[in-house]
Amino acid sequence: MRALSRSVKGLTVLVTGAASGMGRATAAVFAADGANVAVTDYNGEGAEAVAREITGGGQKAIGFKLDVGDKDAIEAAVARTVEAFGGLDIVVNNAGIAESRALEDPGYEDYWARAVNVLLTSHQRMIRAALPHLRKSSSPRIVNIASTEGLGATPRNSAYSAAKAGVIGLTRGLAIELGREGITVNCICPGPINTGMTKGIQDEHKAIFAKRRTALGRYGDPEEVAHMTLSLCLPAASYLTGAIIPVDGGLVAKNG
Ligand code: NAI
Numbered sequence: 001m002r003a004l005s006r007s008v009k010g011l012t013v014l015v016t017g018a019a020s021g022m023g024r025a026t027a028a029v030f031a032a033d034g035a036n037v038a039v040t041d042y043n044g045e046g047a048e049a050v051a052r053e054i055t056g057g058g059q060k061a062i063g064f065k066l067d068v069g070d071k072d073a074i075e076a077a078v079a080r081t082v083e084a085f086g087g088l089d090i091v092v093n094n095a096g097i098a099e100s101r102a103l104e105d106p107g108y109e110d111y112w113a114r115a116v117n118v119l120l121t122s123h124q125r126m127i128r129a130a131l132p133h134l135r136k137s138s139s140p141r142i143v144n145i146a147s148t149e150g151l152g153a154t155p156r157n158s159a160y161s162a163a164k165a166g167v168i169g170l171t172r173g174l175a176i177e178l179g180r181e182g183i184t185v186n187c188i189c190p191g192p193i194n195t196g197m198t199k200g201i202q203d204e205h206k207a208i209f210a211k212r213r214t215a216l217g218r219y220g221d222p223e224e225v226a227h228m229t230l231s232l233c234l235p236a237a238s239y240l241t242g243a244i245i246p247v248d249g250g251l252v253a254k255n256g
Contacts (some may be wrong), residue, residue: 004236009034012085017095019046021195022109025222031059038081042064078129119163139235140183175242181199184241191248215250
C-alpha cells in the first residue's frame with residue numbers, strides 16, 4: 001500500500017473571495033494545516049486582515065486585493081503568489097456575488113453579465129493562469145465553489161443559477177481535460193451557510209427554511225465547507241476528480 005499524505009503542509013494555495021465567509025474559513029483551515037496561503041479578495045483590506053489573522057501561529061500568508069472580474073488582475077495575483085511562495089499547488093475559486101433579480105426586472109441584463117463574469121468566467125481564467133504552475137506541483141488541485149442553486153433553483157435567481165450550473169459543467173470539462181496530467185478538478189455545492197452573503201436574511205426565516213429544506217434542520221457554518229475543500233486538496237485525494245459534492249445539510253437529498 002502507498003503512503004498518501006493527509007496534509008497540505010508546505011503546499012501553496014490561492015483562495016479567492018477570502019476576506020469573508022467560506023473563503024476566509026478556507027484560508028484559515030489551510031493555514032492551520034501548514035499551507036502557504038494567498039488570501040485574495042475584492043476587499044483588499046479585508047484580505048490583508050485575514051492574512052494577518054491566520055499567520056498568528058507562525059503560518060505563512062499574504063493578503064491582497066484581487067477582483068476576479070478582471071483578467072489581468074487574475075494573472076498578476078497568480079504571479080504574486082508564485083513570487084512569494086515559489087510555486088502554486090492549489091486553487092480555490094470561491095469569490096461570489098448574489099442578487100435577487102427576476103427575468104423582467106430592470107438591471108437583469110447587467111446582473112447576468114456580472115454574475116457570469118464573477119461566478120463563472122473568473123474560474124476558467126484563474127485555472128488558465130495557474131496551470132503552468134500546477135503542472136510543476138507534486139499534488140495539483142483545483143476546487144470550484146458552485147452552489148445547490150446550480151443543481152436546482154429558487155425564484156428570482158436564474159442568472160445566479162445559470163452561472164453556478166456553468167461552474168459544474170466547467171468542473172467536469174476540465175477534470176476530463178486535465179486528468180491525464182494528474183490535476184484534479186472538483187466542485188463543492190454549498191447549501192445554506194451562515195456567511196456575509198446570507199447575513200441579510202432574518203434568523204427566523206433562516207430557521208424556517210433550514211427546518212423545512214435540510215435533513216440536518218439548520219444552516220451550515222463556513223468551516224464545515226472549508227474542511228471539505230481541504231479534504232479534496234489533500235495529496236491523498238489523488239483519485240477524486242470531476243466530482244460535484246453537495247455540502248448542504250442534506251438539502252438536495254430531501255424531497256419531503
Ligand atoms: P461572502 O459574501 O461571505 O464572501 C464572498 C466574498 O467574495 C466577499 O469577501 C466578497 O468581497 C468577495 N467578492 C465578491 N466579488 C468579488 C470579486 N469580483 N472579486 C473578488 N472577490 C469578490 O459569501 P460566501 O457565502 O462565503 O460566498 C462564497 C461562495 O460560496 C460564493 O461563490 C457563493 O456564491 C457561494 N455560495 C454561498 C452560499 C451561502 O449560503 N452563503 C450557498 C452556496 C454557494
